[in-house]
Amino acid sequence: MTNRYRVTVAIDGRQMLRGWWQDESVARRKFTGWVGEHGARPHVLITLTDEETGATLTQWPDNE
Template sequence: MSAPERYHLTLIAVDRPVAHGWWSDEKVARAKFVRWIGEYGTIPGARLTLVDEDEARTLAIWPDET
């Protein structure tokens, strides 16, 4: 079972934090990531980042900068 605050999703716009959330389930966190792209993706300068805090690794970033 995952830690209650393992997956952290943040929304940054114009270099300022706008929203964030924590989930224990990766599948739920990834679904929220996709939903937030639809909800907040039109905000100028919006950037979403999903991090696995237990493993200290980034799972997803939007927009993709590669």
């Protein structure tokens, strides 16, 4: 079984943390937790990506 959902924390464009989960709800909880832990840092980008489709499901900060 392949882990489909990836959460990445990048600071100044460098990946600092990555994690993969099979279950989207678990990955979304991790995303929220990592925003709480790392979101206040300057120049941070946190993304949740569906590895199967390549789509970014959500990111922080939300620049839309």
